[in-house]
Amino acid sequence: MKNFSKLIYPYVIWMTIMIIVPMLMIVLYAITVRGNDVLTLQFTLGNFLRFFEDSIFPSVLWRSLKMAFFTTIICIAVGYPAAFVMAKMKPNNAAMCVLLVTLPMWINMLVRTYAWRGILTRISLSSEINVYIGMVYNFLPFMILQIYTSLSKIDPNLIIASHDLGANDRETFLRVILPLSLSGVVSGITLVFLPAVSSFFIPKLLGGGQYVLIGNLIEEYFISTGDWNFGAAISLIMAIIILISMYVTRKLDKETPEAND
């Protein structure tokens, strides 16, 4: 068996080239001055100071976090009942529902968001609501599938036992099903919150350019302005925030009992 561990090497090489090296380059850009060449690197913290000096950049960051937070809450509120109903279905029907939930993902996300644009420009809602619709629409399937998986893993005998011991449906749900399904909710949160906080094309396409999020700022500074150093600094600030939120969700995950362990 020991020899199998060598199989991880291709992935390690891949990860080094595709993830570690680019990350290091982002760090390097973020802490250096514009227009450097390799021989005369000038280090600075100016890019970070520039971000926090002006209240608009932190306000965009705050807006992105808020948007991702509420998107996640809405996804849980809509996704949990859906997953719950699916988990109670007969296996064939449940499989059908899983298929229906994943079906939209067969089409590219960009094309689907573009289709929403066509619909939403004809109904005049505020650009904020448009962006919420796009976010929830795109990320809801991830939440439903995660919760559904954890719910369907619960041993039915546990529910029978709960009823035997005198718990009614409500108590059974709150004291048995909900705690056992929390691990699904937590991984759903990771899968919704992280892409939502960094999404740039959904606000761009559905917000009519009026709704700038942190992902749009990064895109703007890399592509339109050509200020890679500041763009890299914003990316790094966001990466740190994502790391923190992953740490927090991990902690939450550990505190919840696993369904099958």
Next chain:
Amino acid sequence: MSWSKIIKVTTAISLLFPLVGCTGGEKEVEEAGDAKELFGCNVINIYNAGEYIDESVVPNFEKMYNAKVNYDTFESNEMMYTKLLGGNSYDVLVPSDYMIEQLMQEGLLQKLDQSAMTNKGMLDPFVIEMQKVFDPELEYAMPYFWGNVGLVYNKENVSEDDLKTQGWDILKNEKYKGRIYFYDSQRDGFMIAFKALGYSMNTDNTEEIQAAYQWLREMNETMEPAYVTDEVIDEMVNGSKDIAVMYSGDATYVMSENEDLGWYAPEQGTNLWIDAMVIPKNATCPGLANAFINYAISEDVQVKNTEFVAYTPVLTKVIEDMGGEDGDFSEISSFIPRTEYEKDEVFHYNPELKRQLSDLWNKVKIN
């Protein structure tokens, strides 16, 4: 950006599929010689803006010279610049005026082989005059398309009097609140504000920049404009809103698709722009690249490109033929942009200003 393009192109391709067998019958292209014998190489890489060339031009050129062309497209000058700095090698680029100025200053371009440019005598004198703004000796660039920036409006819903008396300031007229498309670029955004206030759009005077910033903020707060780029083309064809800031070439296209639309270039002045072909220093086959550039300004190619793209061509004869009485664009006022008007200007490259305006432009949109 060009999501709209991706979808349009895909749809177009899928629609064309059953028809492929029926086309053909085009007149044969004349062979001009074998690229390998003439220039010692037979492959060039061309990097052009999206939807900016007729589909037959590249295949015809390949046949003429028994050569291979790798054709790639970009969404913006800045994106092209990023790719170029990333070490990609190209033989022909088609950037805009200010970007060519930047590439020249940074020493990234090589001079064109003027002896190969047998078609340049047909260039429009005004186009040459514009080129001199960024390429004073006419050594590095060869014009491709040109135009200006103005307002496309719905003739039924927008009063012409308002347009004429207010010019760019109509974008702050609350009568049209929520019915405006604004171009999402710091360059065009600030150009409008500078012109509305009577300044030069190449100003770097701090007070004038602040005034323009205030103008844009007020516009953003009172008018709730939608900030768009290429998607404005489809939206105006569909008549989604009443006023849009647009490039004259795009205006020509939308007006040929929707008769309710009109075009107005405000008297406060506007941005004259020109896109031109250049050869980077690190080109691998400059001989063939020069041959392509000369081919691209031949009358035949200019006509085909203009029919397809609807932008304004650079040859006097083609402008007059296609914009004249029997031309494809005879009824469309944006096809021949205003020339020789002192308040119209060409952009200059100014890195410090660009950076400052980018920050301010982001602030305008965030508020």
